[in-house]
Amino acid sequence: MARFYFFLLHFFILSSLFAQTQLTVSDPQSWWGGGQGTIEESVISINPLGIYSEIGMYLTFSAKSLNYHHSDTLEVVLDFDLPAEAIITDLWLWVGDSIVKAQMLDKWSASDIYENIVNRRKDPAILFKKQQGHFQLRIFPMAGDESRKIKLNYLIPNQWLNEKVAVTLPANILRTSKHSIPIIELIYSPREEWKNPRVIEQPDYEFTEVVDEDQHMVYHTLLPNQSVYSSLNVSFDSPMKNGIYFKYFEEDGEGIYQLAFNPSAALNLFSYKKVAFMIDYDESKTTITKEEVINTLKAKILNEFTANDSFNVFYSKLDVKEFSSAWISADSLNVSNYFNDLKLSGVANYSNLPAVLNRGIEFIKNNGNEGSLFLISSSDQFGDYSPANTLLNDLKEKSENKIPISIADITDKNYQYYWFGARSYYGNEYFYLNLSRLTGGEYERLLNYSYLYGEILDRLFSSLNGFIRSFDMHTKMESGFCYARYNYEDDPAAYINKPILQVGKFFGGFPFLVEASGIYDSQAFSLSVNVNNNDFYAGDSTVNQLWAGNHIRNLEMTGSGNDGISEIISYSMQERVLSLYTAFLALEPGMSYTCADCYNDDDGGGIITDVEDTEEAADSMFIVAYPNPFNAQTEITVNLSKDFEINSAVFKVYNVLGQEIKTFENNFSGSGRNLKFNWDGRNDNGGMTSSGIYFFVAANSFERHTLKLLMLK
Numbered sequence: 001m002a003r004f005y006f007f008l009l010h011f012f013i014l015s016s017l018f019a020q021t022q023l024t025v026s027d028p029q030s031w032w033g034g035g036q037g038t039i040e041e042s043v044i045s046i047n048p049l050g051i052y053s054e055i056g057m058y059l060t061f062s063a064k065s066l067n068y069h070h071s072d073t074l075e076v077v078l079d080f081d082l083p084a085e086a087i088i089t090d091l092w093l094w095v096g097d098s099i100v101k102a103q104m105l106d107k108w109s110a111s112d113i114y115e116n117i118v119n120r121r122k123d124p125a126i127l128f129k130k131q132q133g134h135f136q137l138r139i140f141p142m143a144g145d146e147s148r149k150i151k152l153n154y155l156i157p158n159q160w161l162n163e164k165v166a167v168t169l170p171a172n173i174l175r176t177s178k179h180s181i182p183i184i185e186l187i188y189s190p191r192e193e194w195k196n197p198r199v200i201e202q203p204d205y206e207f208t209e210v211v212d213e214d215q216h217m218v219y220h221t222l223l224p225n226q227s228v229y230s231s232l233n234v235s236f237d238s239p240m241k242n243g244i245y246f247k248y249f250e251e252d253g254e255g256i257y258q259l260a261f262n263p264s265a266a267l268n269l270f271s272y273k274k275v276a277f278m279i280d281y282d283e284s285k286t287t288i289t290k291e292e293v294i295n296t297l298k299a300k301i302l303n304e305f306t307a308n309d310s311f312n313v314f315y316s317k318l319d320v321k322e323f324s325s326a327w328i329s330a331d332s333l334n335v336s337n338y339f340n341d342l343k344l345s346g347v348a349n350y351s352n353l354p355a356v357l358n359r360g361i362e363f364i365k366n367n368g369n370e371g372s373l374f375l376i377s378s379s380d381q382f383g384d385y386s387p388a389n390t391l392l393n394d395l396k397e398k399s400e401n402k403i404p405i406s407i408a409d410i411t412d413k414n415y416q417y418y419w420f421g422a423r424s425y426y427g428n429e430y431f432y433l434n435l436s437r438l439t440g441g442e443y444e445r446l447l448n449y450s451y452l453y454g455e456i457l458d459r460l461f462s463s464l465n466g467f468i469r470s471f472d473m474h475t476k477m478e479s480g481f482c483y484a485r486y487n488y489e490d491d492p493a494a495y496i497n498k499p500i501l502q503v504g505k506f507f508g509g510f511p512f513l514v515e516a517s518g519i520y521d522s523q524a525f526s527l528s529v530n531v532n533n534n535d536f537y538a539g540d541s542t543v544n545q546l547w548a549g550n551h552i553r554n555l556e557m558t559g560s561g562n563d564g565i566s567e568i569i570s571y572s573m574q575e576r577v578l579s580l581y582t583a584f585l586a587l588e589p590g591m592s593y594t595c596a597d598c599y600n601d602d603d604g605g606g607i608i609t610d611v612e613d614t615e616e617a618a619d620s621m622f623i624v625a626y627p628n629p630f631n632a633q634t635e636i637t638v639n640l641s642k643d644f645e646i647n648s649a650v651f652k653v654y655n656v657l658g659q660e661i662k663t664f665e666n667n668f669s670g671s672g673r674n675l676k677f678n679w680d681g682r683n684d685n686g687g688m689t690s691s692g693i694y695f696f697v698a699a700n701s702f703e704r705h706t707l708k709l710l711m712l713k
Contacts, residue, residue: 021080023176025063028075028118028140037076038064039177040147044169045187046234048194050247050258050539051488051501052155052546053167054089060149061139064179068144075118076139076148080173083156083455084133085488087549088578090153093125093139093586102127102584104573108658109697109704110583114138116701123588125150129578132557155546157488159233159303159458160245160260160499166200166235166303168454174232180225186234188219193239193537199223200233200299203332231296231454233303239537240499242266244529246512246536249543255506256543257482259475261514262499263468266529269496269520271465272308274327274371276363278356279315283349285411285427286378288446288453290347293376293410298339300457305330310371312363313342316352320359321345327367351379353428357395357405364403372404372441372464380415380427388431392438402439406463407432408456409445468494471518473502478530480508486550496520503547512536548575556580565656566693581656621705623698629710633680636707638698640673648700651677653709656693660684681711 026034038061045056061076068074082088091102105113107128114126118140125139142148159166174181188197188207197207197219207219223232239245243265248257263269277297281290301311310327314320323338360373382388415427425433426447436443442463444456471494475482485504494500506512512531517524548571555568556579565581572579621641625634640646653662661683677696681689694709 021172021176022078023061023178024077025061025066025068025074025142026077027068027072029073034074035063035066036178037066037078037176038062038179039174039181040064041149042174042181043185043187045189046167046169046197047189048158048165048167048191048236049155049542049546050537051160051245051260051503052087052157052258054153054155054542055167055169057152057170057173058149059152059173060147061142062147063142063144066144070143070145072144073141074144076137076142078137078173078176079130080135080137080170080176081133081452082135082154082170083168083452085157085550085553086133087155087545087553088127088129088135088152088584089155089545089549089576090151091125091127091137091584091586092151093123094149095123095588100586100588102586104576104578104582105585106569106573106658106695107581107583108654108695109706110585111658112699113585113587113704114140117587125586126583127152127578128583129580131580132553135578155549157501160240160262160501161238161304161497163238163306164235164303165194165238166233169232169234171232172452182225184223184225186221186223188234190217190219194236195239196237198235200235200302201231201295203336231292231299233299235303240265241535242529243499244514244531244535245499246531247539247543248506248512248536249539249541251541253507256539256547257504257506257512258539258543258546259502259504259514260499261473261502261516261529262497263471263494263516263518263520264465264497266516266527267520267525271496272310273305273330273464274310275374275464276312276314276360276371278360278373278375278377279313279347280351280353280356280375280377280379281316281347281349282351282378282380282411285380285414286446287412288378288410290349292453294339294342294347296454296457297376298335300454300461301330301335302332304461305335307331311335313338314356314359314363315342316348316350316356318348318352320352320355322359322363325363325366327371351377351381353377353379353381354391354394358398360405361395361399361403365400369401369403372406373439374406374408374460374464375432376408376410377428377432378409378411380411382428382431383416383418383425385418385420385430388428388434391431392434395435396438399439404441405435405439406441406460407436407443408453408460409443410453410456412446462495462498465495465497466520468496469519472516473500474515475502475504475506476513476515477506477508478511478513480506482506484547484551486547486554494518503543503550505547545575545577548572549577552577552579563693569656623696623705623707625696625707625709629712630681631712633678634709634711636677636679636696636709638675638677640675640698642673644673644698645700645702646673650697650699651675652697652699653679654695654697655689656695661689661694679709 023037025037040062041060043058047054093100114124117124127137129135139148205221207221210220212218243262245260248255307329309330311330313323328334364371409432411427418425432443444459482504488501514529517526552568555564568579569581572582623638625636651664664677696707698705
């Protein structure tokens with residue numbers, strides 16, 4: 001079973017990026033596939049920390065209406081997506097009246113323990129990262145007529161704008177529920193610089209002050225269940241000062257900082273947007289619902305446009321419909337009213353792409369040739385080069401002046417493949433690529449890098465005000481230096497109205513200096529900004545997780561050998577940041593400490609005991625190897641504790657990916673509880689393994705002990 005599980009585990013790691021967010025409940029001992037689970041209760045806590053926010057999700061799962069009985073022993077599996085930059089930092093599991101905080105382990109150890117416990121009907125939960133932005137949570141057991149509760153913590157970058165900062169909540173996870181969640185509760189603990197919290201999609205539901213059970217004052221609001229059918233964003237007044245937000249934490253002479261730098265505010269350059277949005281929706285070609293298309297667009301306009309910006313919307317019908325024959329001021333009242341009307345009139349479920357594009361171009365021409373077009377489409381009728389080129393030529397003739405057209409391609413199912421020009425194209429990709437290039441717009445598609453729909457809009461909205469060419473930014477201390485910097489986005493382009501988010505380390509004294517240069521609107525600029533004592537906010541040690549999460553992600557994406565993987569595991573376990581090679585594992589209270597309440601600021605102190613022996617027991621149980629590192633052979637000595645159950649014991653060697661390399665059965669020497677194993681670096685098939693890091697594991701049904709080995713050839 002363990003071999004099969006390891007195969008599945010690494011199949012997930014290497015398989016397609018395009019995972020589906022889904023919640024399933026099934027009996028792991030049955031061949032029946034189970035069904036869609038239900039989220040009975042959802043509470044989301046929001047804790048802005050700087051350039052990131054910490055999100056806590058309290059979720060209660062059940063098998064409601066799946067016809068299971070109390071005697072059924074079920075497993076809950078939640079496959080879910082978060083933005084690629086998200087950093088998962090913790091997991092809690094409710095077991096009866098106790099709340100267990102998960103332990104961070106290497107993935108293969110956690111997976112093996114979980115699988116063995118599932119076979120023994122104990123109470124574990126496991127959370128691991130399948131790929132960038134893709135995760136899986138498993139909980140076992142759940143009686144057929146009962147429920148299980150967890151809390152998941154993660155860090156997510158905030159969206160920084162001129163006047164406000166917004167954080168996107170995981171509405172996609174809430175939508176996995178088979179039955180509607182009756183109420184969604186949002187909780188926010190007041191912080192110094194984060195003022196006026198509000199739900200963008202539900203402006204009528206205000207946060208109110210309440211005192212929680214720990215006598216702490218918090219803000220909370222209760223949202224109706226329809227809010228999970230679209231995007232969900234909470235915004236705050238922007239704490240930026242003159243285009244800069246700076247927060248730092250310093251300990252033992254080394255500091256970590258968070259920086260948000262807005263070029264437009266620092267340069268006093270503000271440009272206003274005029275954008276005509278075009279919606280061409282073919283229901284058969286996308287997994288994104290029409291409601292999500294409309295509501296997420298509405299939220300983005302509310303979030304990123306001001307009353308000084310202008311918008312309009314055109315959408316497919318038999319005859320193309322429009323909001324207005326003139327530009328509309330993008331104040332919140334106009335946006336809400338016009339989109340409410342759109343819900344009543346409705347977007348068609350079929351494509352009318354040429355007519356929508358034609359109407360958008362006509363509108364720009366009739367209104368002074370000012371503004372740009374923004375197409376959201378799930379059409380694939382113009383994928384072949386011949387009809388695509390014909391339509392491109394017609395549109396070129398129609399547009400006397402080049403009108404920028406940005407395109408969000410949300411086609412992700414039932415699309416056709418095309419091959420020409422020595423490459424493949426999916427759906428309308430060839431047409432959209434060339435249309436955006438010819439007009440000077442941008443193109444993003446749902447299938448690229450496994451973006452979420454909201455992430456595609458984020459990227460395209462960033463470009464609406466234009467780019468800063470040849471942009472360069474450097475940070476330093478006046479008496480010292482900065483190093484190990486990570487930007488929130490890998491995109492080398494800088495946008496005039498989009499802040500640059502950076503986390504980095506520093507050594508030395510203030511002031512902190514930001515130096516930036518580039519070319520905007522054909523004009524070169526260079527500036528230097530000092531961040532003095534009155535311009536920054538003091539942070540806390542949670543910034544260590546923020547830096548470690550970015551460092552781990554960078555190592556994962558650049559492709560790491562054994563040394564890199566070892567560094568990832570080390571940082572991951574040290575800072576409790578989930579990686580591709582680690583997992584969170586929560587076990588039943590008999591193997592853990594528990595916390596009385598996980599709703600307070602630090603979520604209590606309940607930390608699960610190490611799966612390996614504690615220091616108190618280490619005197620009677622140890623594993624050593626000599627030589628280590630080794631070249632030809634190493635001798636592994638195992639001194640078993642008096643409580644170690646040897647009848648079910650196994651002794652194995654694994655590689656850093658959790659793959660079983662060598663099993664020692666009866667070929668070990670020693671007597672009683674002092675055992676010796678000789679390993680020459682060969683696997684069970686007799687083949688020689690490569691140089692690198694390996695793990696010797698002594699385990700039984702109740703515990704596991706590990707020794708790292710380093711083979712050098």
